[in-house]
Amino acid sequence: MNIEKNTEKQRLNFWEKIYLPEIARGLGMTFVEMFKPKVTRQYPEEVWNPTGSYRGRPVLVLEEDGERCVACGLCSRVCPALAIEVAAGETEKTKERYPIKFEINMLRCIYCGFCEEVCPEEAIVMSKDYDLVFEKQEDAILDKDQLLIPMAQLQDRLEFLRQYRR
Amino acid sequence: MEQWLVQSLVLGLKMFLIVNGLLIAAAYLVYFERKISAWIQNRIGPNRVGPLGLFQSFADVFKLYLKEDIIPTLANKGFHAIAPVISIGIAIAVYAVIPFGEYFYLGGEKVYLSIAPHINVGLLFILGMSSVGVYGLTLAGWSSNNKYSLLGGLRSSAQMISYELSMGLSLIGVLMISGSLDLMQIVQSQTGGQWNIFFQPLGFIIFLVSAFAETNRTPFDLPEAEPELVGGYHTEYSGMKFGLFFLAEYVNMVTACAMMVLLFFGGWDVPFLYETLGLEQGSVLRALVQFGVVVGKMIPFLFLFIQTRWSLPRFRYDQLMSLGWKVMLPLALANIAVTGIIMMIFQ
């Protein structure tokens, strides 16, 4: 089918059809753009501080009397990337259960935040850490010691969850 | 010392300077390409390697040297290896006839600022060489044994052949006015502000557009159109072989700018400059100023080449061909006819 209405021929006037004036206009535009202020952030020197809504590395919340996690295994079950491994143990405390082993493989994690969403204890939350660098594959599997972060440092995220989580 | 020994020493030195100067110029063009593209997009651009990032291109070249050189198993090894050499070799060979100034006397020896001065087919040599350059790209595309490379190579050959015609024809007007194929004489015929751009504005525009097409720069960079062809003719190249294609593209860009300056903008001619500075014919200082003037005039064109790449989208292939054959070629022919008639009237 031949297009007859609103073709290039009808839309463009003579000066637009010979390209050159329009090209000159385009070049003028980019030339002006060259002197506008730059928006680049010089990363390693100027660090970006994310807000509470940012989903960085998932971490475990550490309270005064130990971790919140009760080793229910829901996060491990829901994780689409199969990144979490939990092994449960029993204690004498009121909570009765705690994770003997809690590992997140950061090479698998896709930062979806499902683990945080599903956790009944609000024990695993997404932190603001985004500069994750590992030199070996084994280093990328974070164990419990590396995952536990004092609650005081996670206030922004917990506040965010309080406001927006349903 | 013997005459021939001195001459060959001077010649060797000139060749050394030209080749190295060109490669360094190409490296810095890459740097400025990245800087200007960054500025246009409100970014900063390379600024880590050395002050203001000035050594960035050298780091890049060094990286290319260290990279693994991968040759596809089914590639035609000989042609695959020789294609980049053809590309860069021919890009540089053109500089045998391009003058950057007149001459100076050094200890009674007349030294020209070009390797082969007063060669009477200079312009033809440049046009001929740039058509041989297409072999580099086509061979690269064909020998890689990859359909995208092949498409890129074929596109480049079709495009170059089409635009070579209008490029050559757009220069005939200049030849008619100066009556010589020798670049030195073409420049000398423009002395005193009688630059060819004033007599051949249409010829210049045709030459400019064809030069963009010949050097495979946007908006005519179809041989390496990334979204369609992966990388175009150099898809299967890595390491310094890829680097050679890259450098050849920039050297070709410098050639195109040098031709524009020499053929249309009076080369080293600036009205009254040399008289006011009191530089006499044949002094070293005058030659240096001439070199500076030629390079200085080239810079705006190089900037135009780079800025255009970051401003305009790519042509579609049928648009490219119809522009080349239906617009550029008739215009170039008309330009020759009009120039001839006007010259007849005013003689």
Ligand code: SF4
């Ligand atoms: S982090 Fe939460 S969901 Fe995961 S095992 Fe512990 S309590 Fe259960």
Ligand code: SF4
């Ligand atoms: S953020 Fe998603 S992928 Fe990462 S550990 Fe949690 S559930 Fe798994």
